[in-house]
Amino acid sequence: MGRAPCCDKANVKKGPWSPEEDAKLKSYIEQHGTGGNWIALPQKIGLKRCGKSCRLRWLNYLRPNIKHGGFSEEEDNIICSLYVSIGSRWSVIAAQLPGRTDNDIKNYWNTRLKKKLLGKHRKELQARNKGNGVVKQENNSSLLLQENSVQQQPCWPQIPAPPLSSYTSQTPSFNDQDSIRKLLIKLGGRFSDDYEPIGLNNVQFPQGSFSSTQQIQEEQVHVSSSGCMNSIGNGNSQVQFGQSNNEYCSELVQGEVSFSSVGIGEMVSTNDYSQRLLGGLEFLYGEEMINDKIMGGGCASSCCGQTTNWGETSSVMYPPLVASSFEGVMPRQSAFQELSYP
DNA sequence: AAACGCATCAACCGCCCACGT
DNA sequence: CACGTGGGCGGTTGATGCGTT
Structure with missing residues (x-):
């Protein structure tokens, strides 16, 4: 037995909103607020619309200070890195991009950003392949992977990030070590008590504002592994995440930076969650790899002892974010409220 | 100018979660 | 504790616009 519909489907109007409907809704909410009940709202103001539809219309278009289109390079970067x-x-x-709605960002990602990244990626790989003669198939996943890396299981824990309320108030360009540290903290990492800024000298991220993906693509992303060890480096430096043998990752190994305990293995091995997080990233990781990660039970059980060189598959990848006080799979809505921050 | 294909985006759908009873 | 309901979310769809042939 399914649940009761939120409104009388037969008696509600669907499709595009007329200016009159917009005006009605807007003026009512501006004067009275939503009243805490979207379902009842359309009846109050004589709109033949579903309450959810009203809510969506308000949030996405009628609310003050909504921006549409014209995404900046900075916004691109934020979206990419958060994705x-x-x-x-x-x-x-969307919460990190004032004036942007989730729907807008979702559309932008699906229709443009993804293609933009993929396009750049293809160009680069094709250029490389010309040089080394590696035979590539036409599909995207193969383009993105080295021949033998398909069989391997890189550890790539995907962890919810906490609210970044001031994220956009700062420069999002990751171009100084302190802002990187702040960002990591905001994203849920915790530096050790004896943290000293100088410790981050070993932690190097793309310098400067990575214009779209170009600079990032030059990153050598290296997922190493004795166990569930992830490391990200750009040449002569590395940041490593996690700990071997599915133990809780209580320390960030290199760079004197440590994150609090997180069971990365557990998180990554949660198929549903992994699927949700990795879904849509096929163009970055390759479909086979995504499937392997999801079906294979995650890195804890499958990638230990293997090394995947992501250098050839470089993409938009930032250090996996490690949440504190994270246990198991986070419920969708309350995920971030439950995190504790320094 | 017409036909076609592709890209974009507003809106809907259905699921999950929180909360009240 | 179980159930019902509303809010919120991500995924998907379909109408429309635009570019190409």
Whole structure:
């Protein structure tokens, strides 16, 4: 038995909103607020619309200070990095971009950003392949992977990030070590008590504002592994996440930076969650790899002892974010409220 | 100018979760 | 504790616009 519909489907109007409907809704909410009940709202103001539809219309278009289109390079960067970090949590991503709605960002990602990244990626790989003669198939996943890396299981924990309320008030360009540290903290990491800023000298991220993906693509992302060890480096430096043998990752190994305990193995091995987080990233990781990660039970059980060189598959990848006080799979809506922050 | 294909985006759908009873 | 309901979310669809042939 299914649940009762939220409104009388036969008696509600669907499709595009007329200016009159917009005006009605807007003026009512501006004067009275939503009244805490979207379902009852359309009847109050004589709109033949579903309450959910009213809510959507208000949130996405009628609300003050909504921006449409014209995404900046900075916004691109934020969207990309958050997507890689937390997956398709559009509402969370939208919360970091004032004036943007989740729907807008979702559309933008699906229709443009994804293609933009993929296009650049293809060009680069094709250029490389010309040089080394590696035979590539036409499909995207193969383009993105080295021949033998398909069989391997990189550890890539995807962890929810906490609210970044001031994320956009700062420069999102990750171009100084302190802002990187702040960002990591905001994203849920916790530096050790004896943290000293100088410790981050070993932690190097793309310098400067990574214009779209170009600079990032030059990153050598290296997922190493004795166990569930992830490391990200750009040449002569590395940041490593996690700990071997499915133990809780209580320390960030290199760079004197440590994150609090997180059972990465557990998180990654939760198929549903992994699927949600990795879904849509096929163009970054390759479909086979995504499937392997999801079906294979995650890195804890499958990738230990293997090394995947992501250098050839470089993409938009930032350090996996490690949440504190994280246990198991986070419920969607309350995920971030439950995190504790320094 | 017409036909076609592709891209974009507003809106809907259905699921999950929180909360009240 | 179980159930019902509303809010919120991500995924998907379909109408429309635009570019190409």
